[in-house]
Amino acid sequence: MVSLALEESNRAHSEQLLRESEARSRESEERFSTAFRLVPLNITILRLRDAKFVEANDAFVRWLGLGRRELSAATPRSCRHEKDFSQEA
Numbered sequence: 001m002v003s004l005a006l007e008e009s010n011r012a013h014s015e016q017l018l019r020e021s022e023a024r025s026r027e028s029e030e031r032f033s034t035a036f037r038l039v040p041l042n043i044t045i046l047r048l049r050d051a052k053f054v055e056a057n058d059a060f061v062r063w064l065g066l067g068r069r070e071l072s073a074a075t076p077r078s079c080r081h082e083k084d085f086s087q088e089a
Contacts, residue, residue, distance in 0.1 A: 044076075051075045 042060035053071050
């Protein structure tokens, strides 16, 4: 009987720790997401296997001048800013 009570107490404690950990994880993800979206610097996340854009913040989208739909089909090699072309001449 004592063993059962201890198991129940341990399970309740473990569940509480899990809930707290999940809450901290959500808060961390929200902070990262906010910083990623709002920072005025160009930031992207690329998938390594094919170098496709997974995500780009608004600053990058504005700078590049492509819509998000076009960007999702693009790679860094296929996206060049107009200033890049003017420097080649």
